[in-house]
Amino acid sequence: MIHAGLVQGKTLKRGRKFVILGAFILAAVITPTPDILTQSLLALPAIALYEISLHFIKLLEKAKGREK
Known part of the structure; x- marks a missing residue:
C-alpha cells in the first residue's frame, strides 16, 4: 500500500495508539479466559508486527526519497 501511495507512514504512526x-x-x-496474561500474550505479537512494519515503511520512504 505504501508503494501504491495509498497510505503514508505518518498516517500509520498517528494511528499507533488505536492499533494498540x-x-x-x-x-x-x-x-x-479473562486472564490478562493470556490476552497480553496474544496482543503483544500483533503490536510487535505493527511496529516492525513501521520500521520497514520508514526504510522504504527513505529509499524512495533517495531515488528522487
Whole structure:
C-alpha cells in the first residue's frame, strides 16, 4: 500500500495508539479466559508486527526519497 501511495507512514504512526487499543480489545474477545496474561500474550505479537512494519515503511520512504 505504501508503494501504491495509498497510505503514508505518518498516517500509520498517528494511528499507533488505536492499533494498540484494538489489539488488546481483539485479544480480550478472542481469548477464552479473562486472564490478562493470556490476552497480553496474544496482543503483544500483533503490536510487535505493527511496529516492525513501521520500521520497514520508514526504510522504504527513505529509499524512495533517495531515488528522487
